[in-house]
Amino acid sequence: MSSSDxxxxxPTMAVWKFASCDGCQLSLLDCEDELLDLATxxxxxxxxxxxxxxxxxxxxxxxxxxxxxxxxxxxxIKAVRASSRYLVTIGACxxxxxxxxxxxxxxxxxxxxxxxxxxxxxxxxxxxxPISSHVVVDFELHGCPIDRGQLLEVLLAFLAGRRPVxxxxxxxxxxxxxxxxxxxxxxxxxxxxxxxxxxCGALCPSIGRGCFGCFGPSASAxxxxxxxxxxxxxxxxxxVARLFGTFNVAAPGFMEQSQALHGRVANxxxxxxTHEEARP
Amino acid sequence: xxxxxxxxxxxxxxxxxxxxxxxxxxxxxxxxLVTEVALDIFEPPRYFEALLVGRHFSEAPDIxxxxxxxxxxxxxxxxxxxxxxxxxxxxxxxxxxxxxxLYCGEWIQSHALHIYLLHAPDxxxxxxxxxxxxxxxxxxxxxxxxxxxxxxxMQTVGGRAVHPVNVRVGGFYRTPDVASIRAxxxxxxxxxxxxxxTVEWVSGFEFPDVSSDYRFVALDxxxxxxxxxxxxxxxxxxxxxxxxxxxxxxxxxxxxxTALQATLGGSDPYLTGPLARYALNxxxxxxxxxxxxxxxxxxxxxxxxxRSIVVRAIELVVAxxxxxxxxxxxxxxxxxxxxxxxxxxxxxxxxxAPRGLLLHQYDIDNQGIIRRARIMPPTSQNQLSIExxxxxxVEGGLALGDDELQWRCEQAVRNHDPCISCAAHFLDLSVxxx
Numbered sequence: 001m002s003s004s005d006x007x008x009x010x011p012t013m014a015v016w017k018f019a020s021c022d023g024c025q026l027s028l029l030d031c032e033d034e035l036l037d038l039a040t041x042x043x044x045x046x047x048x049x050x051x052x053x054x055x056x057x058x059x060x061x062x063x064x065x066x067x068x069x070x071x072x073x074x075x076x077i078k079a080v081r082a083s084s085r086y087l088v089t090i091g092a093c094x095x096x097x098x099x100x101x102x103x104x105x106x107x108x109x110x111x112x113x114x115x116x117x118x119x120x121x122x123x124x125x126x127x128x129x130p131i132s133s134h135v136v137v138d139f140e141l142h143g144c145p146i147d148r149g150q151l152l153e154v155l156l157a158f159l160a161g162r163r164p165v166x167x168x169x170x171x172x173x174x175x176x177x178x179x180x181x182x183x184x185x186x187x188x189x190x191x192x193x194x195x196x197x198x199x200c201g202a203l204c205p206s207i208g209r210g211c212f213g214c215f216g217p218s219a220s221a222x223x224x225x226x227x228x229x230x231x232x233x234x235x236x237x238x239x240v241a242r243l244f245g246t247f248n249v250a251a252p253g254f255m256e257q258s259q260a261l262h263g264r265v266a267n268x269x270x271x272x273x274t275h276e277e278a279r280p
Numbered sequence: 281x282x283x284x285x286x287x288x289x290x291x292x293x294x295x296x297x298x299x300x301x302x303x304x305x306x307x308x309x310x311x312x313l314v315t316e317v318a319l320d321i322f323e324p325p326r327y328f329e330a331l332l333v334g335r336h337f338s339e340a341p342d343i344x345x346x347x348x349x350x351x352x353x354x355x356x357x358x359x360x361x362x363x364x365x366x367x368x369x370x371x372x373x374x375x376x377x378x379x380x381x382l383y384c385g386e387w388i389q390s391h392a393l394h395i396y397l398l399h400a401p402d403x404x405x406x407x408x409x410x411x412x413x414x415x416x417x418x419x420x421x422x423x424x425x426x427x428x429x430x431x432x433x434m435q436t437v438g439g440r441a442v443h444p445v446n447v448r449v450g451g452f453y454r455t456p457d458v459a460s461i462r463a464x465x466x467x468x469x470x471x472x473x474x475x476x477x478t479v480e481w482v483s484g485f486e487f488p489d490v491s492s493d494y495r496f497v498a499l500d501x502x503x504x505x506x507x508x509x510x511x512x513x514x515x516x517x518x519x520x521x522x523x524x525x526x527x528x529x530x531x532x533x534x535x536x537x538t539a540l541q542a543t544l545g546g547s548d549p550y551l552t553g554p555l556a557r558y559a560l561n562x563x564x565x566x567x568x569x570x571x572x573x574x575x576x577x578x579x580x581x582x583x584x585x586x587r588s589i590v591v592r593a594i595e596l597v598v599a600x601x602x603x604x605x606x607x608x609x610x611x612x613x614x615x616x617x618x619x620x621x622x623x624x625x626x627x628x629x630x631x632x633a634p635r636g637l638l639l640h641q642y643d644i645d646n647q648g649i650i651r652r653a654r655i656m657p658p659t660s661q662n663q664l665s666i667e668x669x670x671x672x673x674v675e676g677g678l679a680l681g682d683d684e685l686q687w688r689c690e691q692a693v694r695n696h697d698p699c700i701s702c703a704a705h706f707l708d709l710s711v712x713x714x
Contacts, residue, residue, distance in 0.1 A: 019324040023349020023442040029397060030431060030441060032424040036417070039410040050397065051408035052690070069324045099346050100326040111330035124325055145349060145442040204445050207454040212342065214443075242336060247346065 011060035011159060014046035016080050018066025018073050019100055019128060023145040024091035025049055025065050031148050041159065057083030061158050067093040067100060067128045074125075074134060081135035086158055089131045090151065092144035092247045096216055099144075101128040101250035105259060128250070139164060144214040144247040147199050167198045168219040171211050174202035183210055190235040192243060195221035195253065216248035223253045227261070237261045305689055307674050317670045319663060319693065332653040337363045337622055337644045338449050344640070344655065345443045350393070353386040353438065354633030355640075356447045357508055362640040363449045365522075366627025367620045374613030375451040376508070377606055378437060381461075382444070383508045383631070384603035385433025388471060389441070390634035391596045392430060394697045395478060396423025399589050402691045403485040419481065422474050426596065429464075429471040433603060436460050451617030461610045468607060472600035476572055479593040483576035487586045488688070490672060494583060494665060495548055496556035497525075499632050505564045505598050506557065507632050513560055514550070515581070523628040526641050529656065542661040549664035552636030553696060554591040558582055569597040585669050585695040592697075622648030633658055635697040659698040666696050 015025055029035065029050065038044075045055040062084035068074055081087055092098050103111045108126040112119035131137055141154050141164075150166055157164035167173075171193035175182065183189035183205050191210035193202065197218040204211050217223065223244065230240050238261070245258030308316035328347055335343060340359040345352035357379060364371065371379075396419075397409040406412040413420040431441040436456055438444025446452050500519070501510035512525040520528060530546040544550050559581035565573065573580075573594050582591055624646045630639040636658025643652040673692045677685050 019326055021346050021349040023346075023352070026349045026393075026442055029393065030427075032428040032431075035424065036410065036413050036420070039413075044410065051410070052401075052687075053407035053411075069326070073324065098326075099331065099343060102331040103327060111327035112325070114330035114333070115325065115327050122325060128326075144346065145440075200440070203439050204453075207439055207446050209445065209448075209453040239336070242339065246339070246343065 010041065010043045012045045012055075012058075013042040013155075014057070014059040014062045014080075014084070015044070015049070016046075016062060016064045016066075016076075017048065018064065018077065018094070018131075019069040020066030020091065020093045020098065022049065022065070024094075024143075025063070027090075027146050027148045027151055028063070031152060034152060038155070042155075059084050061086045061088060061155070064089045064094050064131055065091055067097045067130060068134055069100060069125050069128045070123045071125065072123055077131060077134050086138045087131075087135065088139045088141060088154060088158065089137055090141050090146050092142060092214065092216060093128075094131045095140045095142050095251075096248045097128040097130050097250040099247050099249065102245070103128060104250055105245075130250070141166070142197050142215045143199050147201075150199055169198050170194055170218040170221065171196045171198055171200070171202050171205070171215070174198045174200075175205050178202060178206065180205045183208065184229075184233065188233040190230050190233070190239065190243060192226070195223050195226050210243075212243060212246060213254065214247055216251045217253035221253050223257045227257045305670065305693060307670060307689060309674065309678065312678060314671050314674045317667045317674070319667055319670070329653045329655060332642075332650050335650050337366070337642065337648045337650055340640075340642065340650065340653075341447050341449065342443070342445075347655070347657070349442050350390055351386060351633045351635070351638075352443045353383055353434065353447075354631055354638050356444065357383060357631045358629050358633075358638045358640040359642075360447065360449050361509060361629030361631065362627040362642050363644070364620060364627070365629050366625040366642060366644050367623055368625075369450065369618060369620045371451055371618055372613060374455075374611065375617070377610070378452065378455065378613065379447075380508045381603055381606040381610075382434060382437040382447070384599040384606070385430050385437065387430070387507065387599035387634050388596060388603070389427055389430030389434060390697075391592045391599070392423050392427040394634070395482065395589055395592055395596070396420060396427070398697070399592075399694055400482065400485075402687070402694065403482075403589070422477065426471045426474050426478070426600075429467040429600075432467060433464055436464060448617055450620040451613070451615070453616060455612040455616045458610060458612065461607055464607045465604060468600055468604045472568075472597065472604060475593065475596035475600045476568075478596055479572045479576055479590065482589045482593050483578065485589070487584060488673070488676070489584075490586060490669075490676060491583045492585060492665075492669060492672060494555065494559075495544065495550040496559045496581070497544075497550045497552050497637060497661075498556040498560040499630060499637060500560065501564075503564065505561050505566070505569075505595075505602075507599075507602075509629070509631055512630060512637065514544070515556070515559055522630045522639065523626075523641075525630070526628050526639055526654070526656070529639075529661070531656070531660070541664050542656060543664065549668060550661065551665040551696075552658050552661050554588050554595055554635075555582055555585065556636070557632060558591045558594065565594070566598060566601045568601050569594050572597050585692065588695050588697075622646060635659065636662055659696075662696050662698065666693060666698065669695065 104127045154164040184191045189210045192213040193211040196211050196213045197215040199215045241258045241261035244254045248254050304320045306318045341356040344355040344359045401412050434441045439446040496515035499506035499510035500513040513519050529542050531542050562580035578590050626643050628641040630637055639656040641654040642650055669692045677688050
């Protein structure tokens with residue numbers, strides 16, 4: 001368990017996947033300029049998407065993508081934790097449960113029954129939960145997907161034994177920094193920028209689109225105030241509920257808004273009683 | 281195994297590497313006969329078709345992009361086109377050209393990733409591209425450079441390489457300015473040269489002598505190598521509208537394999553992806569790509585799945601060449617998007633994801649709320665054909681040692697660049713665990 005046995009050589013790194021789209025681990029492969037240097041700075045000893053070779057732990061650092069949605073994965077994440085000196089989660093799925101956490105807010109088994117003929121074959125839990133619900137996490141990198149610049153900063157920080165410098169303020173500040181005119185003030189566009197964690201560089205407002213919350217809630221986000229303001233600007237309750245209830249639907253702050261407003265609109269999730277009905 | 285006299289040999293690979301997502305394969309050989317082949321998907325299901333119900337039709341491109349981080353544009357494009365089909369909207373030439381440019385970026389990124397980082401190491405006895413780079417750094421650098429260019433195209437048009445933000449039903453949020461698009465010409469010209477070098481490089485690999493009698497399905501787009509739309513066509517001459525094709529395909533839940541598997545009409549396995557496109561759309565290849573193919577004597581149809589890496593390299597030439605032409609001729613559309621007004625209808629559309637045909641179908645109501653969603657990703661359509669390949673590879677490779685045969689089998693899976701994250705949004709988990 002101690003990393004003393006690897007202290008004499010390069011630190012080891014492992015990349016693990018749970019319920020996810022692969023996009024965050026792809027961000028690592030997308031570091032075209034740094035990938036080969038990184039592979040000389042650390043020994044990547046387990047990364048299924050990239051390599052046939054795999055060595056047993058312990059690992060100095062484990063990057064974990066995805067949320068926990070199966071009983072098998074509940075056990076697997078504990079094993080990953082036990083074999084990792086540092087465990088860093090990458091992406092919205094790992095940090096908050098991801099878009100697949102929409103299942104948490106419908107009747108147990110409803111989604112499985114809508115998609116599969118034989119839900120009883122599935123090892124699938126009724127809730128999609130973040131990694132931190134199961135094990136101690138040393139650092140959470142947010143985003144759907146994560147930003148590769150931030151990923152490199154996190155890796156460098158852990159290799160250097162310092163805390164990563166990752167902003168926890170909101171997208172609003174990124175808009176101000178890049179000189180983007182406020183879409184909400186100027187055009188009454190629904191935007192989650194005031195309550196969403198910075199990191200993307202305020203991409204959406206820069207192309208005239210309201211932020212839709214990929215990076216999850218920022219530090220001390222006042223989601224209630226924003227939700228009220230969006231209503232005043234003419235966004236329907238259903239639209240506000242959907243806006244808060246997407247890629248970080250189970251994140252505290254976003255979750256309450258999406259669920260409170262769902263209460264005032266008809267439950268949009270139509271129950272499907274048979275497989276045939278759902279998939280003609 | 282209850283028969284003591286039988287010689288049983290089990291080849292299994294837990295956790296197939298260098299594919300997108302997580303799967304494993306299991307092959308059972310009894311008395312020299314392959315009795316069972318199963319490609320198991322243990323990717324946890326995420327129920328996209330259920331969670332889309334109740335969402336607004338404008339959300340489908342962003343939500344379905346999250347099915348796959350490797351080919352988000354394919355999901356966004358199929359979703360947009362399906363919604364536009366439902367609402368009776370056809371976007372203008374300018375928006376269509378910009379979409380095609382974005383899609384070319386994804387093809388370049390995804391094919392460069394697959395060829396250099398995921399597939400080529402197999403042919404060169406390397407565990408991965410890092411090992412390959414130790415031996416041949418310039419070659420890996422060339423692949424990464426192309427991948428970077430693909431990502432640059434996606435960032436410039438889509439705003440972000442993974443899960444682009446600029447795509448909407450009806451078009452885009454903002455059209456890129458002329459200068460930023462023209463700036464793509466130089467890296468794309470370099471990428472096109474690199475793609476031609478790639479064709480030469482991969483065609484020099486040693487390929488196992490395997491051939492398969494595939495039934496191919498690819499989209500047909502008049503006058504061009506289909507990427508961003510068209511109608512399905514099969515190698516035995518069946519032409520269908522996308523909606524007819526959706527009805528023709530039967531997705532079955534097979535008890536043994538515990539996976540939904542697609543067949544044509546409930547019986548015939550088929551294959552989509554590079555081999556299918558190359559077989560059906562060879563005549564539409566741009567001149568440069570056709571020359572490259574003939575310079576390495578790559579005939580059409582190509583029925584050796586191991587040679588799919590050469591076809592993918594040819595498609596890299598296609599995507600770079602197309603992207604370059606689109607960049608040179610770029611004029612920003614007058615409006616970034618056309619208005620799409622919801623109506624109660626069913627919409628169906630398919631596009632060619634890098635790894636094969638991707639079909640979306642939605643029922644929406646007159647408020648634009650999704651009432652039913654059906655998504656057929658390439659890997660679930662290809663799964664039975666991949667299993668057929670595996671059977672053939674094992675039958676032809678029984679003389680190989682277990683380790684070598686296992687590697688050959690993994691390679692046979694990687695030949696089709698399966699995206700298990702995509703497929704598993706409705707593929708079952710394996711209940712049989714070895």
